[in-house]
Amino acid sequence: MASTISLLPKKHFLCSLCRDIFNSPVTIPCGHSYCLSCLCHYWTRHQSKYCPYCKRLFTDRPDLSVNRILADLSENYRKTQPQKPPDDEMVIDIEEMIQERVQKIERLKYSLELQKNSYLREVRESQKVFSALVNAMEKSHKAVVSAIEERQREEEKKVDTLVKELEQEIQELRKETAESDPQIPVHCDQSDNTKEGTMNIVSTMCLAEMKDWSKVTIEIDPCLGVTRRALSDIMDKINLEVNRLSKSELKRIEKYTASLWTELNSQGQHSQLQASTTDLHKQKNGNINLWTDYKESSESLVYSI
Numbered sequence: 471m472a473s474t475i476s477l478l479p480k481k482h483f484l485c486s487l488c489r490d491i492f493n494s495p496v497t498i499p500c501g502h503s504y505c506l507s508c509l510c511h512y513w514t515r516h517q518s519k520y521c522p523y524c525k526r527l528f529t530d531r532p533d534l535s536v537n538r539i540l541a542d543l544s545e546n547y548r549k550t551q552p553q554k555p556p557d558d559e560m561v562i563d564i565e566e567m568i569q570e571r572v573q574k575i576e577r578l579k580y581s582l583e584l585q586k587n588s589y590l591r592e593v594r595e596s597q598k599v600f601s602a603l604v605n606a607m608e609k610s611h612k613a614v615v616s617a618i619e620e621r622q623r624e625e626e627k628k629v630d631t632l633v634k635e636l637e638q639e640i641q642e643l644r645k646e647t648a649e650s651d652p653q654i655p656v657h658c659d660q661s662d663n664t665k666e667g668t669m670n671i672v673s674t675m676c677l678a679e680m681k682d683w684s685k686v687t688i689e690i691d692p693c694l695g696v697t698r699r700a701l702s703d704i705m706d707k708i709n710l711e712v713n714r715l716s717k718s719e720l721k722r723i724e725k726y727t728a729s730l731w732t733e734l735n736s737q738g739q740h741s742q743l744q745a746s747t748t749d750l751h752k753q754k755n756g757n758i759n760l761w762t763d764y765k766e767s768s769e770s771l772v773y774s775i
Contacts, residue, residue: 483547486523487512491551492544496534500526503540510534599711606707614700618693625692632686639680 483491487508494506500521504512512522513531520527 478547480547480551483544491548492540494536495540495544497537497540498532498534499528500524503537506534506536595715599715603704603708603711607704610700610704614696617696621692625688629688635681636683642680 485492485495485503485505485508487504490505492503492505495503496506496509497503498509498521502521502523504522509522513519518527519529519531
């Protein structure tokens with residue numbers, strides 16, 4: 471039987487993760503097999519539940535049990551193969567580890583370049599937005615000051631006019647009291663009651679032609695609420711700008727999602743992307759975090775709300 475097994479292609483007994491003959495092989499629902507330790511390590515490192523080869527995504531993590539038939543066949547096949555010196559195996563493992571780390575360095579550097587572009591874009595956007603807001607605030611402040619000063623001039627003019635009217639009436643009243651009515655002469659030997667009656671007649675005649683100043687009032691705090699209303703207008707502009715930025719961010723993320731849809735769908739990860747997209751549209755207040763996570767030889771965008 472060993473001679474028959476040795477005639478089979480070696481690829482049937484190799485784990486695609488460690489590239490060595492199966493050791494405690496397990497077969498997952500998609501039909502692909504891996505070493506138990508290799509698959510567990512892969513899923514732990516990538517924090518995922520998909521087949522490393524066909525990328526089929528599993529809703530729940532499959533129960534892993536050793537495939538006894540494949541394990542026996544792999545062990546018999548191993549016995550037909552020349553044994554590699556331990557040192558050679560260690561060198562191969564080290565070379566693979568080095569290659570993985572070199573690739574990781576390249577991905578990290580590329581990720582940093584993407585970040586730099588993002589930083590520059592956000593700095594320019596923030597400069598544009600805040601400059602517009604500062605200009606709007608300065609313009610609003612000038613408008614408030616101008617409105618207050620105009621109101622002050624109007625009130626001063628109004629009070630000045632009222633004062634002049636009062637002074638004019640005072641002069642008329644003094645003139646009336648100083649002059650005697652020819653029809654009602656006033657003598658020095660008249661009693662106080664007679665003089666008082668004469669004054670009452672004069673006062674009645676004057677008051678009939680004069681303004682009722684008891685109904686004239688002046689507002690003591692005419693600018694109450696002016697600053698608050700101006701600030702409320704600024705807040706409305708800020709809210710509009712926040713909504714504009716939120717829509718812009720959503721469009722950018724939807725663009726990234728569309729570019730990844732075909733790739734992830736072909737890898738069997740469309741369920742993950744669909745879930746991320748659903749969560750994205752449930753986001754509130756436009757608070758969006760975006761970062762890149764590189765897996766294997768492809769780049770994937772991960773969104774968190």
